[in-house]
Amino acid sequence: FACGSLLSLRLGKNQEEPRQIGYALVPMIARGVMLGPDQPVRLHLLDIPPAAEALNGVKMELIDAAFPLLKGVVATIDVIEACTGVNIAVMVGGYPRKEGMERKDVMSKNVSIYKSQAAALEQHAAAGCKVLVVANPANTNALILKEFAPSIPEKNITCLTRLDHNRALGQISERLNVQVSDVKNVIIWGNHSSTQYPDVSHATVKAQHGEKHVRELVADDEWLRGEFIATVQQRGAAIIKARKLSSALSAASSACDHIRDWVLGTPEATWVSMGVYSDGSYNVPAGLIYSFPVTCRDGEWSIVQGLSIDEFSRKKLDATAEELTEEKALAYSCLS
Ligand code: LMR
16 A cells, blocks of 8 residues: 555444444554554544534544554545545444344345445445445445445455454463464354354464364363354354443454455464355355455455365354345345
């Protein structure tokens, strides 16, 4: 990037939750957490008209923080102004899920939001713009965006499952009492929902000499196949229950991780999880936005190929694919 731009889109009625993510995210970006300590950034922030004054307050704070990397802030309620020239679009805005509400309940509200955002991005973003959808239902919002922005290459439209990936790393590190930075190569397969499959079949922990398999170290298959999976799958709901609000700081931090690795590359022999357009790898139906293990290099992600999938995993991969296929059908029915 000569100068990375970022668009933080926020639309919908109840805006406090996306605003929390946006408010956590912008200082991280301005400090270089997302694009590195040498990359100047311009931030484009979008909100709805009733929030214009508050958004301007965020702009004032960004100026007051005197971030050396921050080369400009556009705070606007005009979607075209927000989208114009952006290199990276982080879509945190949507109609948020409330305690006790199923993700499907928010589908129709989000379909219409993402359809219109797609048009604005397609027409006004910079060529090669990379898009990360954070707002739920993230996979299907990303799919709708892809459908309505056909000139944006499908490789450039992704959704956030790095949050789930990081949660899985966190759970393993807590269980084994090891540094989270020493755990790697967990996988989140599928949907950013409670059907996701957090898989440790290939995960390792750094040891004094080389690496050890998580499965060997935990040695409690029942926990790995039961409580561990359920905890990661239900973590979003547990945070909502505890905070009475969705996760915000962990979502923002994971969004930075997602973009940083996509743009700057994944570390050697390490993969991460990203929701990407399925090409049919691992017999996942093509045409879904599905979370896979990926490595990134030169600004492009590639699905890690050739991993063994046992019978237990196969069922889990298929179950979350099935949910995504249903979500896709539901989303399309909201379009008509
Ligand atoms: C999360 O994973 O924290 C959120 O996606 C939960 C939610 O449904 O808002």
